[in-house]
Amino acid sequence: MDDKKRNEAYNKYVKAKLPKTRPWPSLFNSFLVGGIICCLGQGINDLILLWFPNMAEQTAWAYTLIVLIFIASFLTGIGVYDKIGKFAGGGSIVPITGFSNSITSPAIEFKHEGIIYGICVKMFTIAGPVIVVGIVSSILVGIVYLFI
């Protein structure tokens, strides 16, 4: 087909024309911010263990996650997290704070559509796939574990 050829040629041309993103600066930013978030998490964990010496380490991890999720949700609510995200890219998406942000942001966005159809339904539009993949893969790992 003539059209097909034309479209292929045009796509090729556009691809060559696309502005290139420089990978090194953005990688540096994401590792910097990601590292800071990890350090923050470790710091919170250490503090919890310092204040509650009798707590089991695994329980402290859970509390650390809760604190991190709260901080990220709070920052999303006051409109700071998206600015961090713009600077850091993957650095602020990969840690659990990014997950928190992806649930809080649609909840804020769709609050005008009501609590059920707005917040409850739309809350998982972005995080939903992550949850599904997480559950499915844990089932698969569980089955594998059963036979080992």
Next chain:
Amino acid sequence: MGKSQTIVFKNKPVIIGSYSIVGPKEGKGNFGPYFDYVMKDDCFGEKSYEKAEKKMLESAIVGAIENAKIKPKDVQLILAGDLLNQIISSSYAARNFDVSFLGLFGACSTMAESLAVGSSFIDSKHFQKVVCATGSHFSSAERQFRFPLELGNQRPPTSQWTVTGAGATVLSSTGKGPKISMATIGKVVDYGISDVNDMGAAMAPSAMDTMLAHFRDTGTVPDDYDLIVTGDLGKLGSEILIDLMEHNGIKLGLNYNDCGQMYFTRNQNTLSGGSGCGCSATVLNSFIIEKLRRGELKKVLFMPTGALMSTTAAQQGETIPGVCHAIVIESDVGKENKKYFKSTGINGEKLNFENESKDKENIENDILNIDKNNNSENNKNDKKGQTKIKSQENKSILKNKNINKNKSVKNGLDQDSDEDIEKENKYKKSKLSSKKEG
């Protein structure tokens, strides 16, 4: 030869009123001083962004009717469209007017679509006063087409910033003002681009198609226009269009530019530029129409482009079709000075000094007239206040200089902005003619 896509209007519709309203970010952009109203916050006192968009469109329509100095009951038809599903902003805004309404959807090209349809109605004498309006809102478009605002993601460099703004134009069969002389209705063109973050590349072929059809149908060349302006191709898209046109043997010169590309300043972080219905609509209803009224632009080819995509279709793997309609708007001021600003004509003729000297004479006469009429003019202080407009004018000249420095406006006309005095005179002249109108 294909069939003609161009309508040449016999009874040329006159643009008698225009109004533009934008969000705060847009107000800080390059066209800031030209807009009629800059909102203080994005929500416009409403609870949701959709409601704000509706209110924006409503006030643009009311503003344009006021600007045209007619009464709302004189308007016979409202033509409007927007980006939201089921064009709710337009139809909900039209709910508050006791006027016939036609909803249009041409994505970001809606302004040209509404002008073309409205002009045809007036040309055929079915209606005498038609309002054409369109608008878009960054936040409502973002949540419909992309991600929630607060999501911490990065935007790719080709992505564009949907303009928060609405513009309305009042077309009339009689009156004074810029006239719409031609309209070229574009075809839907799809070159197989599927990246929803690269609208410019998806729409550029449709702009090329319409532009070629327009030049073929009318026998004109790019140099016949003082300004050829596309809607929201953005930086990448307009570069692609220039390449595509060159590939077809037509060279777009300094008189070509793109509204989206010009819209924001460099440090506003909008990546590839502005987009959305509001982008071309607000530029047309502020900057372009004002320049046409003053006679600084004589003939403008206004051709907003639209990407006719939906999220559903994109998710199902469809490519993005584009459409583009072209409108030719001609100034009614100083027709004899047609080639005043041009350094070279179509065939590279030299500057027409005779016209220039005539021009100066005219301007001198005007100054004399202004001196005579000065007193009466001062008494007749309009709502807007002359001083305000004058200060705006000064600002705009400053702005022009800045724009020239940034090289974001490639328009050859603005290079003449050094001659501030002459410009001021021209403005006074247009002021006079508008006074006669009133």
